[in-house]
Amino acid sequence: MPINKPTDSELEILHILWEKGPSTVRTVNDLLNERRKSNAMAARNVAKPKESAGYTTTLKLMQIMFEKGLVSREEDGRTHVYAAAVREEDTQSLLLQQFVDNTFRGSAARLVMQALGSHEASSEELDEIKALIAQLEQQQPKS
Amino acid sequence: MPINKPTDSELEILHILWEKGPSTVRTVNDLLNERRKSNAMAARNVAKPKESAGYTTTLKLMQIMFEKGLVSREEDGRTHVYAAAVREEDTQSLLLQQFVDNTFRGSAARLVMQALGSHEASSEELDEIKALIAQLEQQQPKS
DNA sequence: TCGGTTCTACGAAAAAATTCGTAGAAAAAA
DNA sequence: TTTTTTCTACGAATTTTTTCGTAGAACCGA
Incomplete structure (x- = not known):
């Protein structure tokens, strides 16, 4: 499994x-x-x-x-x-989780910042990401 | 170097x-x-x-x-x-670049989506990310 | 001072990941 | 049919990463 x-x-x-x-x-x-x-x-x-x-x-x-x-x-x-x-998707998710743990000591946000900062992303992609963030904010309006 | x-x-x-x-x-x-x-x-x-x-x-x-x-x-x-x-930061950036290449075949956006989707991120962090995106959109209003 | 503890250096074993050579069967080409 | 190419299976060599044992010097407390 x-x-x-x-x-x-x-x-x-x-x-x-x-x-x-x-x-x-x-x-x-x-x-x-x-x-x-x-x-x-x-x-x-x-x-x-x-x-x-x-x-x-x-x-x-x-x-x-x-x-x-x-x-x-x-x-x-x-x-x-x-x-x-x-x-x-499953494989990437697994590898990503380990990578975040290993390299960013668990902080996905820091990884995202680095990724967006140093890699190219088109404005469509950025739009998608914004949409995802909006969705996340709805789900868990925590902190 | x-x-x-x-x-x-x-x-x-x-x-x-x-x-x-x-x-x-x-x-x-x-x-x-x-x-x-x-x-x-x-x-x-x-x-x-x-x-x-x-x-x-x-x-x-x-x-x-x-x-x-x-x-x-x-x-x-x-x-x-x-x-x-x-x-x-330099080390993380290096490792991230290789990881994006290996695992996501170069698409940082796909990685970001996965990362935000499956990891916890506080609303402060999401705010930071939004700010970063806004900044990127300013810089390169491409495509 | 003596004995036990704590260092570094070093070599090499162990484990993990990658590479490849060889052999024999099946298929394709001549 | 004979020869050449193309497969799989398998074992083993290589390379990379991780782990550890041993030895000798320095240090510390009794």
């Missing part, structure tokens, strides 16, 4: 499965490497970009994810078609 | 140094274990709580952090007094 926490590499794969839907290892591996290549180009990237992954590396990772229950799979002839077995 | 990314354990130590100021290994280790003990109690915690750390474990970690430039130190007689060598 409790969602398993994916590692960074596993998360990369989940993103692809969420976006593209059920896929083979080959497909995932190709997309992964495309994405890594373009990430390496993008100067904005802070983290050292990963090298491109070998096929068996991705295969092994997805097998591990299968054992952990992060993905499901179905045989299609000789090959396996993998699908995400956890929902994107 | 580029800040070194602290690991999770290193971040725990930095939090203590940021909060308490320059401290000895002994002090840090004690506070660390206090904190871990109370974290273990708190039911809200999702991540499995860490065991309490042995003294030499913390010592070694802080020595490594010193080599990485995450902390500075000064001799006081026989013992060393360590201080954070990176600023809290």
Whole structure:
């Protein structure tokens, strides 16, 4: 029941499965490497970009994810078609909670301030956020 | 120049140094274990709580952090007094950027929505955030 | 001064996460 | 059919992070 926490590499794969839907290892591996290549180009990237992954590396990772229950799979002839077995929102929520605890010692507000301060956000997005805040203020007019 | 990314354990130590100021290994280790003990109690915690750390474990970690430039130190007689060598805001900003990239594929707004949705925020905090949004809307009335 | 405690340094074990080589079966191409 | 490519399974090497044992020097109280 409790969602398993994916590692960074596993998360990369989940993103692809969420976006593209059920896929083979080959497909995932190709997309992964495309994405890594373009990430390496993008100067904005802070983290050292990963090298491109070998096929068996991705295969092994997805097998591990299968054992952990992060993905499901179905045989299609000789090959396996993998699908995400956890929902994107749930996973993000789990990771976010741990991240807020670890990095901001639990203060979501401080995180939001940092996030809005240092990342781009369109005015539509800001509108959405304002709407959400209005809603929250209705719900819990506390303090 | 580029800040070194602290690991999770290193971040725990930095939090203590940021909060308490320059401290000895002994002090840090004690506070660390206090904190871990109370974290273990708190039911809200999702991540499995860490065991309490042995003294030499913390010592070694802080020595490594010193080599990485995450902390500075000064001799006081026989013992060393360590201080954070990176600023809290800078570190959080770095970690946040990577987290947004990894987990939300770059969309700060999505992160903010998740964060506000699933974490508590007081109305004062919400006010602050609203103020920040207003400010951002002024700056870049784009799109 | 003697014995127990508290330091640092250091090496290395243990645990976690990532990577890859090899082997054998199935499929596709020649 | 023969050869080449493409799969999975599996074990193990590598790398990164975390943990700890041991040794020797400094300190402290009796």
